[in-house]
Amino acid sequence: IKYYVWSVIAFMYVSLCPMQELFTKYSMDSIFEVRFGLKLNILDESNEEAITFAKAFDEANALTFHRYVNLFWKVKRFFNVGTEATLRKNIAVINEFIHKIIRSRRKQYS
Known part of the structure; x- marks a missing residue:
């Protein structure tokens, strides 16, 4: 019985990780489509720039939490080392992606 319980727990853990990633990607796609009218297509992984943004966003959230x-x-x-250097790089990726969207929207409406 002990082996069965541990195998069920292991299966649930392994199954949960891909589901969490799937929900994160779906949430990101939905939020951007509703807020910006932009389809990121992170779920089907066809937009490499959006995937890079999503990974930077997730990692920045985790690093901020670990503070x-x-x-x-x-x-x-202050010294820009370790996790803070990684966080700064991720924030730069996030800012560049968002500013690119803003610039394209301004160009579209002007």
């Missing part, structure tokens, strides 16, 4: 347990995150940010 709560890292006492030296401000020092790392």
